[in-house]
Amino acid sequence: MGQITEMIHVASLIHDDVLDDADMRRGGAAVHALYTNKVAILAGDYLLARASILLARLQHFQVVEIMAAALDALVQGEIMQAKSKKEELSNMEHYLRKSYFKTSSLICSSCKCAALLCGFDENHSLTKAAEEYGYHLGMAFQIIDDILDFSGASASLGKPAQADMVLGLATAPILFASEDHKELIPLIQRRFKENGDVGKAVALASRTDCVEKSYALAEFHANRAIDALMRFPASEPRDALLKVVHVAITRDK
Numbered sequence: 001m002g003q004i005t006e007m008i009h010v011a012s013l014i015h016d017d018v019l020d021d022a023d024m025r026r027g028g029a030a031v032h033a034l035y036t037n038k039v040a041i042l043a044g045d046y047l048l049a050r051a052s053i054l055l056a057r058l059q060h061f062q063v064v065e066i067m068a069a070a071l072d073a074l075v076q077g078e079i080m081q082a083k084s085k086k087e088e089l090s091n092m093e094h095y096l097r098k099s100y101f102k103t104s105s106l107i108c109s110s111c112k113c114a115a116l117l118c119g120f121d122e123n124h125s126l127t128k129a130a131e132e133y134g135y136h137l138g139m140a141f142q143i144i145d146d147i148l149d150f151s152g153a154s155a156s157l158g159k160p161a162q163a164d165m166v167l168g169l170a171t172a173p174i175l176f177a178s179e180d181h182k183e184l185i186p187l188i189q190r191r192f193k194e195n196g197d198v199g200k201a202v203a204l205a206s207r208t209d210c211v212e213k214s215y216a217l218a219e220f221h222a223n224r225a226i227d228a229l230m231r232f233p234a235s236e237p238r239d240a241l242l243k244v245v246h247v248a249i250t251r252d253k
C-alpha cells in the first residue's frame with residue numbers, strides 16, 4: 001500500500017510540475033525540465049499504470065475503489081485550484097477543502113486502506129482512527145508546505161520563493177493576513193496579476209501574525225493526527241507514525 005501510494009504521489013508531482021511550470025523539485029531539475037513535457041506526462045502516466053497493476057494485485061475490491069476515488073480527488077483538487085472563482089480564491093474554507101482534495105485525500109485513503117488490508121472492516125474504530133490520522137497529517141503537511149513557500153524558506157525546499165502567489169494562489173498565510181488587511185482581498189481575487197502585487201502582498205502580510213496563525217492551524221491538525229494515532233496500541237510502527245507527524249510539522253525544507 002505504501003509503495004502504491006508513493007508511486008501515485010510521485011506521478012502526481014511530475015504532472016504537477018508541468019502544470020505549475022516549476023523547473024525545480026527538491027533541489028533538482030524537475031522531470032519536464034530535465035527532459036520534455038512529453039516525457040514528464042508519459043513518466044507520470046507510466047507510474048500511475050504500474051501503481052494500478054499493483055493495486056489490482058492486492059485483490060481487495062474495496063481498497064481498489066477507495067484508491068480510485070483518491071485519484072479522482074487528486075485531479076479534482078487540481079481542477080479546483082485552476083478554476084476557482086474570484087470569491088473562492090479569498091475564502092479560507094475553499095482553500096482547506098482544496099487542500100484536502102489535492103493532498104490529504106491520498107494519505108487519508110491510503111491509511112484507511114492499510115487498516116482494511118489488516119482485516120478491520122470499514123466501521124471499525126481503528127479503520128476510522130487510521131483514516132483520521134491520514135486526513136490530519138495531510139492537512140498539516142500541506143499547510144506547512146504553504147507556509148514554507150510563503151516565508152521564502154523555499155530556497156531550502158529547492159523551489160523558487162512565493163511560487164504559489166506567482167501562480168496566482170493564496171494560501172493560509174495570505175488568507176489569515178487578509179482578515180487584518182482587507183485591502184489584500186482584491187489582490188488575491190485578481191490572482192496577484194498586476195505589477196508589484198506579490199511584493200505588496202508580502203509586505204502587508206509580514207506586518208501581521210499570519211505565519212504564527214498558520215503554524216497554529218497546522219499544529220491543530222498535527223495534534224488531531226496524534227490523538228487518532230494514540231487509539232492504536234503502543235508499538236514500533238506507531239512510534240514511527242508519530243515521528244512522521246513530528247517531521248511534517250517541524251521541517252524547514
Ligand code: FPP
Pocket residue numbers: 008011012013015016017019020022044048071074075078102103145159
Ligand atoms: C502539489 O501541490 C500537487 C499535488 C499534491 C497534487 C497534484 C495532482 C495532479 C497534478 C493531478 C494528477 C494526478 C495524477 C495521479 C497523475 P503544490 O503545487 O502546492 O506543491 P509543490 O509546491 O510541491 O509543487
Ligand code: MG
Pocket residue numbers: 016017020022
Ligand atoms: Mg506545484
